[in-house]
């Protein structure tokens with residue numbers, strides 16, 4: 001984590017700012033996002049894709065990982081496209097000034113209202129998930145005398161050996177149309193017959209937290225065979241291949257390091273060789289990284305409430321947040337690194353479980369954490385929380401969602417304010 005440090009007072013710093021001072025100014029729990037790190041992560045993808053892949057290749061930031069207005073100007077300045085999965089994400093991106101043209105609209109059940117909204121907003125490309133969506137999109141685009149750019153989502157049936165719950169590339173799943181069963185070929189024939197759809201190519205997503213290029217290369221092999229067969233059958237040439245999201249991130253020091261530029265180069269080389277072998281024109285490539293753009297740019301600050309030692313068992317350190325702001329341990333037993341942000345210089349010889357404040361025994365942030373013997377009001381930092389924390393937060397137990405602060409060039413600014421009790425009842429009639 002090159003954006004983290006420790007200052008003279010033994011406080012953890014992020015982007016050069018004292019986390020204790022941040023918590024004093026903005027309160028805790030607090031999401032902190034290092035904008036410089038987000039920008040650096042965008043550039044890693046942009047530069048590697050520009051260098052190794054054909055013109056027009058582009059990373060699309062997956063908004064499911066993190067989505068609020070103030071992020072979108074940053075993404076735009078960094079030349080990213082964006083993957084959106086709901087009208088709410090479209091609305092947020094547009095409210096942040098992001099061009100509709102660079103939005104790629106996902107979703108396995110886009111309602112008629114979603115389709116109409118996205119068309120009326122001028123969303124650049126739909127990633128069509130299924131036959132019913134094709135039909136409805138054709139009608140809605142036709143009613144507007146519009147020809148909509150689309151990619152067709154197919155499932156290559158790759159198991160990248162990631163968590164079952166976040167594995168979306170297998171054949172047996174609710175996303176896309178499987179190649180192996182022959183259904184994807186019908187899907188393409190159907191799409192090509194629609195006058196108001198302009199089919200640009202294919203999309204596949206094989207999973208999340210993938211550390212190497214190999215599973216993507218396997219997907220490319222299957223997609224190229226399929227594209228080749230579709231060319232023979234229909235004379236259709238895919239100009240775009242969207243390979244889905246994104247490379248994995250390190251949540252703990254024991255996790256493997258990820259060479260994103262190296263992986264992108266390996267993937268590009270593999271694709272180029274495959275295209276040469278088949279005499280297929282090299283398509284432009286889209287990737288949809290979410291986690292690897294924002295995860296390591298974020299951390300969450302919590303205030304310690306106290307310590308409870310269950311004699312003969314273990315010690316719980318309670319914090320003033322929990323599964324409401326970070327449900328990932330409760331859902332996936334996701335690993336995290338927890339640091340004593342206000343006492344970084346001290347020996348960490350107290351083994352404990354960090355628990356949240358919800359009325360639910362599963363509300364843990366992490367187990368087997370080593371801290372200095374904690375005291376009430378200590379500040380803890382949970383690292384690598386930039387992805388799938390803010391976006392997966394809830395108001396369970398009527399807890400207010402934390403504020404989000406963006407840090408850039410040694411300055412902090414509030415990007416999302418903390419919820420108030422009034423927000424909690426805002427929709428209640």
Ligand code: LLP
Nearest residue numbers: 062166205208209245246288289290291388
């Ligand atoms: N594109 C598609 C079609 C996806 O389904 C996903 C993630 C992405 C892109 C972004 O993948 P990434 O680069 O972030 O790995 N809530 C889970 C993660 C679910 C991911 C689902 N799809 C978690 O907290 O780990």
